[in-house]
Amino acid sequence: MPLDQEPARQRHLSDKVVIADDDATQRIFASTVVSRIGFTPVLARDGLEALEMIERSGASILVCDLDMPGIDGHEVTRRIRATDLGRYIHVVMLTAAGQAEQRRLALEAGVDDFMTKPLDAAMLTVRIRAAARLVDHEQALSAKHRALQLAKRRIEHDLNVAAEAQRRLLPSRTRDIRGCRFGTAFQPSAYVSGDMFGYYQLPGDKLGFYAVDVAGHGVHAALLSVAIGHLVTAQYFADKVGSDPGAADPAAMVQDLNDRFFHEDGTEYFTMFCGVLDQHSGRLFFCQAGYPSPILARGDGTTELVGDGGFPVGLLATADYHNGVIDLGAGETLILCSDGAIEAEAPDGTAFGEDRLRGLVAEHARKDVEALPGAVVAALAAWRGGRPLEDDLTVLALERSFSA
Amino acid sequence: MIHSHVQSNGLCVIRPEGDRLTALGANAFRQEASALIDAGSNRVVIDLSAVRFVDSSGLGAIVGLLKKVGNRGEVVVCGLGDAVRQMFRVTRMERVFQIYPDADAAVAALDA
Numbered sequence: 001m002p003l004d005q006e007p008a009r010q011r012h013l014s015d016k017v018v019i020a021d022d023d024a025t026q027r028i029f030a031s032t033v034v035s036r037i038g039f040t041p042v043l044a045r046d047g048l049e050a051l052e053m054i055e056r057s058g059a060s061i062l063v064c065d066l067d068m069p070g071i072d073g074h075e076v077t078r079r080i081r082a083t084d085l086g087r088y089i090h091v092v093m094l095t096a097a098g099q100a101e102q103r104r105l106a107l108e109a110g111v112d113d114f115m116t117k118p119l120d121a122a123m124l125t126v127r128i129r130a131a132a133r134l135v136d137h138e139q140a141l142s143a144k145h146r147a148l149q150l151a152k153r154r155i156e157h158d159l160n161v162a163a164e165a166q167r168r169l170l171p172s173r174t175r176d177i178r179g180c181r182f183g184t185a186f187q188p189s190a191y192v193s194g195d196m197f198g199y200y201q202l203p204g205d206k207l208g209f210y211a212v213d214v215a216g217h218g219v220h221a222a223l224l225s226v227a228i229g230h231l232v233t234a235q236y237f238a239d240k241v242g243s244d245p246g247a248a249d250p251a252a253m254v255q256d257l258n259d260r261f262f263h264e265d266g267t268e269y270f271t272m273f274c275g276v277l278d279q280h281s282g283r284l285f286f287c288q289a290g291y292p293s294p295i296l297a298r299g300d301g302t303t304e305l306v307g308d309g310g311f312p313v314g315l316l317a318t319a320d321y322h323n324g325v326i327d328l329g330a331g332e333t334l335i336l337c338s339d340g341a342i343e344a345e346a347p348d349g350t351a352f353g354e355d356r357l358r359g360l361v362a363e364h365a366r367k368d369v370e371a372l373p374g375a376v377v378a379a380l381a382a383w384r385g386g387r388p389l390e391d392d393l394t395v396l397a398l399e400r401s402f403s404a
Numbered sequence: 405m406i407h408s409h410v411q412s413n414g415l416c417v418i419r420p421e422g423d424r425l426t427a428l429g430a431n432a433f434r435q436e437a438s439a440l441i442d443a444g445s446n447r448v449v450i451d452l453s454a455v456r457f458v459d460s461s462g463l464g465a466i467v468g469l470l471k472k473v474g475n476r477g478e479v480v481v482c483g484l485g486d487a488v489r490q491m492f493r494v495t496r497m498e499r500v501f502q503i504y505p506d507a508d509a510a511v512a513a514l515d516a
Contacts, residue, residue, distance in 0.1 A: 213460070215460035215461050215463070215464045216427050216460065216461045216464075217427065264471075267464055267468055268464075269460075269464060271460065271495070288494075290494060290495040290496070291494075292494060293494065308493075309493050309494040309495065309496050310494075310495075310496055311495065311496045312460075312463075312495050315464070315467055316467070316500065319496075339459075339460070343457070343459065351457070351487065391459070
């Protein structure tokens with residue numbers, strides 16, 4: 001396309017050209033050429049005036065004589081580059097023939113293009129148009145960048161609000177429920193988590209607790225984990241596990257969840273561990289539904305894995321669930337960790353694994369139960385070599401007090 | 405990306421790409437394997453001998469194929485490493501899938 005048939009560009013700031021020259025004849029000549037091709041000339045008689053005009057007019061193109069009284073073209077360019085104007089200023093420098101060393105200095109100062117005096121109208125025309133194309137392009141990119149930044153800030157804000165809403169679903173300040181003390185850690189891999197947990201006092205001096213881990217992570221998984229968090233209330237828990245004083249039935253609750261969340265054409269599912277502790281006897285009835293086996297820290301310093309597996313929830317219509325039972329003695333602790341713990345990989349790809357986790361728990365179990373989850377989080381951070389976890393992490397530690 | 409060996413009798417051996425079947429690749433694995441089932445393979449061997457780690461999304465993809473084939477055929481797995489076998493144990497998938505030591509054993513059993 002010939003230059004003079006260039007379609008009318010949507011010009012914003014690049015329609016103004018500052019012309020800085022101490023020679024009035026040169027100024028007027030350049031101004032005429034610039035006007036003829038549809039730009040608005042803004043005239044300056046020296047370097048300081050040029051800087052002022054750039055700031056005041058919003059121009060993005062400067063045609064500047066090198067030799068001017070006061071501050072010269074080099075200095076004008078240096079000051080422009082040192083100032084944050086919020087836009088790029090394209091600088092075309094006018095030099096006399098044979099000023100090769102001056103041109104090198106001008107490039108160092110930040111000049112974009114050169115023209116040799118005396119000025120030629122055709123050459124100035126193409127240089128200004130080339131400069132305008134670059135300026136327009138730069139401005140279009142800046143506008144896109146600003147739009148993306150704005151969108152990113154909105155999305156981050158939304159996610160932070162969602163993350164806060166999810167955290168509010170977790171048991172808040174309650175660290176003690178009649179004879180039991182809890183320690184927890186909840187770390188989403190990004191903003192919101194596919195994990196959820198809860199614990200509550202149930203009728204008949206019983207205590208209910210659960211942890212779930214939705215397959216996958218991120219927003220998609222969090223939508224389901226939050227739905228579960230709203231569904232599994234103390235009331236729901238108490239209704240489903242039954243009121244038999246001798247034996248609770250957490251498997252019945254898991255069965256109900258499987259009936260609710262299984263869809264023939266669905267792909268979502270979750271793993272779960274839930275339990276009911278009789279606070280008098282220390283009998284703990286549990287149901288393991290694909291969730292990693294919790295670690296039981298015994299009073300004698302040994303550890304055991306609890307449960308031998310079970311179907312995840314919402315994965316298979318025909319899944320059936322079973323109860324297990326253990327005794328949790330006074331001073332003993334049960335620790336649930338989502339699979340984000342054992343699956344956490346060191347920089348060389350080695351998984352943290354069950355044995356290391358058991359070792360860590362054995363080391364910390366006799367200390368403060370509230371501090372234990374933090375110790376797991378710290379050990380995993382060290383194992384990861386500072387890289388963030390790739391999966392959501394939950395640690396729920398439950399200690400039966402001596403005074404129960 | 406998967407590697408598959410399709411036989412004319414509806415038998416197909418599928419190997420997932422790479423040594424991990426996780427959230428990152430599980431969807432693509434499911435879609436590509438689903439296409440093979442749509443194309444007529446209804447006896448599927450999922451060969452996990454090169455896979456050292458399957459996460460919950462990977463397991464979801466494997467079970468998704470089982471649901472898709474349904475009563476029309478069979479989905480079996482083979483070549484389970486320690487970590488994958490542990491995952492199958494804790495989720496009771498060892499009761500859902502026939503597990504074979506390797507692809508040859510799986511194919512022989514399905515062909516019998």
